[in-house]
Amino acid sequence: DTGVSQDPRHKITKRGQNVTFRCDPISEHNRLYWYRQTLGQGPEFLTYFQNEAQLEKSRLLSDRFSAERPKGSFSTLEIQRTEQGDSAMYLCASSLGGGVLTEAFFGQGTRLTVV
């Protein structure tokens, strides 16, 4: 296993278009997290899954954002009707279990640019 992988690494889209990102976690990890990181900021939590269940969503996740993890393995994050303010790095992380001692492994991120 090569770790958490995210696809694509970079995405440029026109304002108003829909985009979808994919995250493949480490295979035995049951928890999967999505974070957003804008320039000069730390990562901000968006949502997380335990297996296929979406357990928590941040208020940052507007109704244009939707995330799924249909089989408890890979996850997708879709942004509809993209806005320039959506330009950011979208980070995925996974962990085995969910206690605070559980190390979350991060992917390299998908950089979204909305023009």
Added chain:
Amino acid sequence: GEDVEQSLFLSVREGDSSVINCTYTDSSSTYLYWYKQEPGAGLQLLTYIFSNMDMKQDQRLTVLLNKKDKHLSLRIADTQTGDSAIYFCAEASLNSGNTPLVFGKGTRLSVIA
């Protein structure tokens, strides 16, 4: 609400020690973490400390926690050019259940050869 603050930049000479500071506001913070982010890479967990500890050492890294002042620091001994990166402080609280990590804005460490 939860807030984690860090100084934005630090520049040191190769071989010197680096000290990166962080303050947090959540008094129920149970674990505090340091992550490293290199250009184009994801976040890498460097070390963490439990709130009932005041110091943790791991090779060149020393973490100091002053729980009274809600102040956390990361000291890197014998700083190398490969240590140049952004360092994020993060906190998590058991009292909030499985609340995911709250990160600071990051400190960009530049190591001058």
